[in-house]
Amino acid sequence: MTILPDPQTTSAVLILDGSEVSLEQVQAVAEGRCQVVLSSAPAFLERITRGSAFLERLLAEDGVIYGVTTGYGDSCTRLVPSANMEDLPRQLYTFHGCGLGEVLSHEAARAVVMVRLVSLCRGYSGVCVELLERLVWLLQHDVMPVIPEEGSVGASGDLTPLSYLAAVLCGEREVLVGGERRPTAEVFAELGQTPYRLKPKEGLALMNGTAVMTALSVLAFTRCSYLTQLASRITAMAVYALDGNPYHFDADLFAAKPHPGQNRVAARIRADLHAASTPRNSARLQDRYSTRCAPHVIGVVEDALPWWRQFLETELNSANDNPLIDAEQEKVMHGGHFYGGHIAFAMDSMKQACANIADLLDRQLAQLVDVRFNHGLPSNLSGASPERAALNHGYKAVQIGASAWTAEALKLTMPASVFSRSTECHNQDKVSMGTIAARDALRVLTLVEQVAAASLHAACQGVELRSQLQDTAPPPADLQSFVHQCRTHFPPLAEDRALERELRLLCDLIRQRCWNLYDA
Template identity: 85%
Template sequence: MTIPHDPVAGSTASEPLTLDGSPVTLEDVLAVAEGRRRVALSTAPDFRERIARGNAFLERLLEEDGVVYGVTTGYGDSCTREVPASDLEQLPRQLYTFHGCGLGEVLSVEAARAVVMVRLVSLCRGVSGVSVELLERLVWLLEHDVVPVIPEEGSVGASGDLTPLSYLAAVLCGERDVFDRGQRRATAEVLAEHGLAPYRLKPKEGLALMNGTAVMTALGVFAFARTTYLARLATRITALSVYALDGNPYHFDADLFAAKPHPGQNRVAERLRDDLHAPSTPRNSPRLQDRYSTRCAPHVIGVVEDALPWWRQFLETELNSANDNPLIDAEGGKVMHGGHFYGGHVAFVMDSLKQANANLADLLDRQLALLVDARFNHGLPSNLSGATPERASLNHGYKAVQIGASAWTAEALKLTMPASVFSRSTECHNQDKVSMGTIAARDALRVLTLVEQVAAASLHAACQGVELRSRLADAAPLPQGLASFLDVCRSTFPALGEDRALEPELRTLCGLIRQRRWSLYDA
């Protein structure tokens, strides 16, 4: 069965995304990162002239013996050290060379493509003093699916993502390793096969490539997309759980939620009403009050829904910003030294996003605990076992799955400590207040992985609970929308009769969730 693709992930676009310094969206970056859309550099004369003017202005400054940080000086606290004219061409290589000390796991191919794309978008703003040729080389990497191998660890998020971005600069110059169509290879070999000479960085281009927030922002794009999907999936799982628990569908009444008008919270309640076919509350509800994990689900999931717009605003503003240092104002004849490499906005989004997502895990874990407990599940078998009565004593259903979900939830909750408050003083106290944005983004992605595992377990069990409930004589009819979704799920994993090892099915579900493979509500 073909599983419909969620609109959050978009679809393959026939026309390439043309970069000309105009704003792009998070979805644009995601489509390029996942290989669903190509990129082209604008051929418009005004765009190319704007880029060229910045680079030409820098060249004039060098001829006039102008002092430009990172162009005629050392880096960081070494900015007081003037570099001799004879060494200026060597300076960019020194920058990416001594930053080649990243450790930890490497970014996925998709994440590395997103890094290239995010850096390219920023440099296309036209105030970084780079050449058109550099932008064309970045486009070439994306077009040929040759992307840098980038270690995850080593950035404090100001002066930007220096260490991980050094791997992008080095790859352009023919050094270190790349993923060539998914295979890790030496960069020099790949460039030679394509007949492409290593690039020679111009005076400020090493700094322009490395001194920015591209890694944390790229990771933030994935975190945002996964969060958007998880909020919808948590809503659907809640609807399944309410039905399976024979819950009160009128807790989501429109008039009730009009009294507390958070838009996202109301949107979640509306989705639950539609799923459960509960348009309006009768005078006397079938059960007065369900437990909070179902009754208050819109209030938990709604926090995510209501935060999504401002998370998007922070991330898209960062994405479409010039965030290296210094910036070049060719029109005004100025070199502007500042701190736009500081990733505080991204760090704040990632810290708050992981907290909101961990609450989704906690919500679903509590629902699962109700489903498996015969004291609270209103007539379902203990642990949702589907075994026959004669085999009931031998089979244990979802007992261990609930334990696993509790473990994953606990780990997600443990990781909600904000990274942004752990600023360190580095680089001889030049970088004495830093954002920790990249660490915050990596933490957020780990939390999201754990939440997706809880969602997979909860979805598997909720489908079982729905089927067990629907077989009971007094069961309400299963609403058509939930029935259709159950059919889609059953095309991926069967009902649980006799106990079986569920790891393969849970791993498959985690993959489908991460890929946003099911259509859930309207975008």
């Protein structure tokens, strides 16, 4: 894999040659910041071609190959007449066209296509080069399959959602293009593309894999990683606004419990607060846990990110369909690499750890609005004049909303991976539920982002109100600068106003990773 600048655009160009791809590169492709091309290196093209050539020779010599001359799953004992073999891949994606629920976003669909392409480029799937070129074409022309979210149990891979990718390649079903949902055949005709005819093994190669759960997990990882930084910044703002003890984040203190991620979070908050070493005897003793223990909550996520990355990048760069084709040693290997257990475990743990961040921020917000705990700030952080104080309620309803979003996030932390169901006539009698786990994680992340948006809005108000109090030092420079950046998007809250639009804007800005919070 090579990355080159594209002279025609501001995007990078990723050349796929079967070598490893990072989560960040998949994210860049999903967001349209990176274009994809297939390597023209002879060694790469030969490796792909050898797999499909070996299958053709095996078919001629042995006459029986699973999924090529047989039915699928528990139907593997049923032989398909040679006259019908070419129709078998179409049958596979046709009968799997039963997905329901909401459809994947355009960004998620791009990630799915990219993840499946990366896996097939490994050279163990018995596909031809033209199929890879067709997947690249979809990305280059931004023609994305309409993929329903629901219907996968995460083994035998993401069969039902990936059937929509296979069908689109063949000119069927619908695509997302230019923000519209349109018939694939119509879009292909406009762009001069012909429907592809799948070779005997290619239906399985496209569908029998973990591309959907992996793609969604990549998007979740990116959002989760950003939230740990944002939660660190909001915590520092809350500590200042609450007139809290900045020495709870002392470097020597955290050296005594050396979890690396936890220490990074403490260092961020310490730097934001410009807190030097703890004095001999601090005037302010112990703050409540939602600020004092913030590094211990956010740090769990920060420390989990490396092993989540390991799980996701290994899955991303794997051959995960069945059977695999080893053209070098000339053997067909039947196994269960479509099983999404690693993805399921990573996503189940991510949603639990991230929901805890929502709970943390919600507790900080509860302190900020409550005159019993906010050390002299106005009730509900209202910025109204004394004459109007009785009429205005500040962030009262926002805190209620944050509590509701937090409760929903916490409710969704039940692990999906333990709910295996026996399916497909008990052939698929133990399944991963990886795709459900990934979808759950994304929903939890959306709720956490909503709590973060509410907390950020209120924390800006709290910082400014605190700085206006007599005998209060101005906010540290980094916090002051950040509040100024936020104020370009929403003003202080004086008289009550409906905040929905501003909160939705903040959610979008968080999703887009708008602020460069800390240097890498």
